[in-house]
Amino acid sequence: MGTILDISAVDMAFPTPKGEFIALQDVNLKIAKGEFISLIGHSGCGKSTVLNIVAGLHQATRGGVILNGCEVREPGPERAVVFQNHSLLPWLTAYENVELAVKTVFGRRKSRTEIREWVEHNLSLVHMDHAMHKRPDEISGGMKQRVGIARALAMQPDVLLMDEPFGALDALTRAHLQDRLMDIQQTLNNTVIMITHDVDEAVLLSDRIVMMTNGPAATIGEVLDIPLARPRDRLALAEDPEYVHLRSEVLRFLYEKQRKVEGINAGKASDRAGGKRKSVAA
Amino acid sequence: MSAIMMKIRLNYQRVSLSQWGQKLFKSLAMPMLGIAAFLLLWSLAARNIDTSLGQFPGPVAVAEQSVNLWDEHLAEREKAEKFYERQEKRNADRVAKDPGYVPKVRQYTGKETFIDQIFTSLVTVACGFALAMLIAIPGGIATGLSKSLNQAINPLVQLFKPVSPLAWLPLVTMVVSALYVAPDPVVPKSFLNSMITVTLCCLWPTMINTAVGVASIDNDLLNVSRVLRLGALTHVSKIVLPSSVPMIFTGMRLSLGIAWMVLIAAEMLAQNPGLGKFVWDEFQNGSSSSLSRIMVAVLVIGFIGYLLDRGMLAIQRHVSWDKSSTVR
Numbered sequence: 001m002g003t004i005l006d007i008s009a010v011d012m013a014f015p016t017p018k019g020e021f022i023a024l025q026d027v028n029l030k031i032a033k034g035e036f037i038s039l040i041g042h043s044g045c046g047k048s049t050v051l052n053i054v055a056g057l058h059q060a061t062r063g064g065v066i067l068n069g070c071e072v073r074e075p076g077p078e079r080a081v082v083f084q085n086h087s088l089l090p091w092l093t094a095y096e097n098v099e100l101a102v103k104t105v106f107g108r109r110k111s112r113t114e115i116r117e118w119v120e121h122n123l124s125l126v127h128m129d130h131a132m133h134k135r136p137d138e139i140s141g142g143m144k145q146r147v148g149i150a151r152a153l154a155m156q157p158d159v160l161l162m163d164e165p166f167g168a169l170d171a172l173t174r175a176h177l178q179d180r181l182m183d184i185q186q187t188l189n190n191t192v193i194m195i196t197h198d199v200d201e202a203v204l205l206s207d208r209i210v211m212m213t214n215g216p217a218a219t220i221g222e223v224l225d226i227p228l229a230r231p232r233d234r235l236a237l238a239e240d241p242e243y244v245h246l247r248s249e250v251l252r253f254l255y256e257k258q259r260k261v262e263g264i265n266a267g268k269a270s271d272r273a274g275g276k277r278k279s280v281a282a
Numbered sequence: 283m284s285a286i287m288m289k290i291r292l293n294y295q296r297v298s299l300s301q302w303g304q305k306l307f308k309s310l311a312m313p314m315l316g317i318a319a320f321l322l323l324w325s326l327a328a329r330n331i332d333t334s335l336g337q338f339p340g341p342v343a344v345a346e347q348s349v350n351l352w353d354e355h356l357a358e359r360e361k362a363e364k365f366y367e368r369q370e371k372r373n374a375d376r377v378a379k380d381p382g383y384v385p386k387v388r389q390y391t392g393k394e395t396f397i398d399q400i401f402t403s404l405v406t407v408a409c410g411f412a413l414a415m416l417i418a419i420p421g422g423i424a425t426g427l428s429k430s431l432n433q434a435i436n437p438l439v440q441l442f443k444p445v446s447p448l449a450w451l452p453l454v455t456m457v458v459s460a461l462y463v464a465p466d467p468v469v470p471k472s473f474l475n476s477m478i479t480v481t482l483c484c485l486w487p488t489m490i491n492t493a494v495g496v497a498s499i500d501n502d503l504l505n506v507s508r509v510l511r512l513g514a515l516t517h518v519s520k521i522v523l524p525s526s527v528p529m530i531f532t533g534m535r536l537s538l539g540i541a542w543m544v545l546i547a548a549e550m551l552a553q554n555p556g557l558g559k560f561v562w563d564e565f566q567n568g569s570s571s572s573l574s575r576i577m578v579a580v581l582v583i584g585f586i587g588y589l590l591d592r593g594m595l596a597i598q599r600h601v602s603w604d605k606s607s608t609v610r
Contacts, residue, residue, distance in 0.1 A: 055509065057505055057508065057509075074508075074511075075505070075508040075509045075511065076509065076511055077509060077510055077511065079509070080509065081505070083502050083505065083506070087500075087502035087506050089503060089506070089520075089521065089525075090603055090604070091524040091525070091527075091603030092524075100510070100520060101510055104510045104511070104512060104516070105510070135603070155510075
């Protein structure tokens with residue numbers, strides 16, 4: 001399998017009143033088609049910035065991203081994003097939210113019945129067919145996130161970008177959605193980049209875990225291959241020695257090699273400057 | 283959100299009948315008590331105010347005059363009907379005598395009654411408000427979308443927002459007389475003057491609220507739009523407009539309130555045959571019943587203003603997706 005996505009020599013600097021804040025420095029990553037990549041690191045290390053650059057929502061200061069031989073210059077549906085807080089349009093039903101994406105992406109190429117079938121198909125992939133005519137405020141957080149995933153999948157993206165997709169959910173819902181995502185990944189063989197804070201989630205879902213060093217000037221510290229056979233079963237893996245070993249590898253990186261040394265406040269300040277939102281340094 | 287609403291509804295159903303009766307009593311009794319106290323104070327105060335037009339009208343005099351106004355309206359309608367009957371008969375007679383005669387039909391030109399004037403006012407305010415919305419909503423969207431446009435326009439909005447209708451009216455009158463010179467005008471100039479004055483005064487709240495609503499759209503929703511590469515028009519119609527609907531309606535309610543308030547003053551000066559002219563004419567008339575008749579107009583103006591606001595609220599509830607924002 002060849003490389004589908006090439007992140008090469010990416011630097012990212014945000015202007016602040018005190019001068020430039022270097023968030024990322026020399027990030028290099030090649031991703032093969034069908035690979036599931038997790039980005040893990042302490043908060044404020046620039047994971048979201050990497051994802052936003054791949055999505056095209058941010059422009060790298062130096063270096064760039066090449067997808068299928070073309071440079072990424074702007075956001076687009078071939079790099080669908082699942083946002084951390086679902087980002088469904090609150091005035092549309094689940095169906096209409098997915099439909100808007102499908103119509104925008106395939107509007108001319110699909111007939112009306114094909115569009116309807118495709119929307120319904122994607123909603124049933126995430127088991128949302130029973131509540132597809134409900135509006136976001138009528139369904140639970142987990143269901144909203146599922147619709148968000150259905151919307152992203154429906155765009156048939158070359159790369160699926162997920163920004164802590166399950167971060168805001170309770171543990172049981174999260175486990176359920178992780179299993180769902182593994183099933184879907186198994187059938188569709190999507191290329192996925194997922195940001196996560198959760199070590200178990202990273203090991204369970206990924207083919208490779210990309211571990212980032214602490215900012216400022218964060219970069220990729222280590223890349224860990226996860227050679228566990230698929231389909232993976234969370235219960236069986238819980239006591240699998242290889243799983244346990246891989247898990248401790250990630251933990252060691254996070255808590256020994258890249259231990260957060262700053263105090264809570266300093267951490268927050270760098271978090272803000274790291275630019276999860278655009279508002280840099282109040 | 284909806285879960286909370288469901289809970290409230292469930293709780294509401296669980297309330298027993300007697301409790302429900304108590305609630306009804308409370309919700310009716312308190313306003314009634316307030317109104318009764320007001321009427322009492324009013325009649326007491328009225329008795330002690332003597333004007334050059336006689337004693338200030340109390341509730342009874344006002345009630346009498348409101349009946350009078352209604353009777354006058356009915357009488358005028360009857361007169362009009364009789365006029366048309368006579369005219370029809372006359373024309374029929376002439377056609378019978380002379381088959382080549384083309385019958386002339388003339389409009390009845392009796393004086394406008396209080397009820398007619400209410401309708402004139404409503405039509406004027408509706409037109410002025412509609413024109414204002416046609417300018418304010420697109421204008422607000424444009425200024426909300428573009429920061430530099432907002433910076434350019436905001437000082438002007440702040441400058442014109444506090445201007446009284448009475449200051450605009452002379453200018454509007456002169457401009458309308460200069461530009462509106464059709465030999466056979468579709469609408470009278472007085473109507474245009476009042477309407478444009480209303481428009482100029484009620485533009486601003488909607489414009490400002492729309493701009494704020496558009497500018498404060500959730501960043502994530504904007505990112506969704508960017509990822510989908512929505513075109514400018516689709517972006518406005520699918521993301522911007524729905525998301526700012528609650529704010530737009532808040533502005534529209536404020537605007538309609540201002541429009542109705544401004545209209546009375548504008549009609550007074552512009553002599554548009556609406557409620558404002560009614561008040562002015564009664565004041566100039568200076569008969570012993572004038573003050574009570576003006577007081578009837580005051581109450582009617584207030585009541586219609588209230589109905590307009592409730593109407594907007596009902597539309598807002600119907601249209602808006604954000605049910606929580608419409609409760610206030």
